[in-house]
Amino acid sequence: MSETTHTDDEQGDWLSATVTRNPGEHATVIDSAKAAENPETAETVAKIKALRQSIDNVDTAIVSLLAERFKYTTQVGVLKARAGFAPADYKREDYQIERLHRIAVAAGLDPDIAEMYREFVVTEAKKRHQRIAERGGDPGVLDVFA
DSSP: OOOOOOOSSSOSTTSSOOOOOSTTOOOOOOOHHHHHHOHHHHHHHHHHHHHHHHHHHHHHHHHHHHHHHHHHHHHHHHHHHHHTOOSOOHHHHHHHHHHHHHHHHHHTOOHHHHHHHHHHHHHHHHHHHHHHHHTTSOOGGGGTTO
16 A cells, blocks of 8 residues: 555645555546535535545444343353353344344345344354353453443
8 A cells, every 4th residue: 555645634636645455446536626626526525525524423333232131141151151052042143133124124224234233243252152152151351331
């Protein structure tokens, strides 16, 4: 990756920087001074900044909610381990597949994205449950914040 010095506080399309991350990838680079000279470009840049702030806010919420979700799944893992239950619960997984598909459709989200999310969290939860079971029901340092 090659980079030049950034001229704005926020990194993004309107920087006078050249960034190459992937061969064949195209990136938009708009010099801030030139953007200021063109009202239409300046307006677009302002809209992008505002939308990116909203995206950052959503990302913060998502990561916070994932942390909360894993706190609960850790508790489930501890209870399963103490009861001698297996980490996997396929009936619950089937229910979640159908439930998240419905939620995605209702929200206007591609159900495949919801399935990728479900697959990630279920796989990670099962791994954690397995480690908790191997520790005799102790989450240990796996979830320090739980």
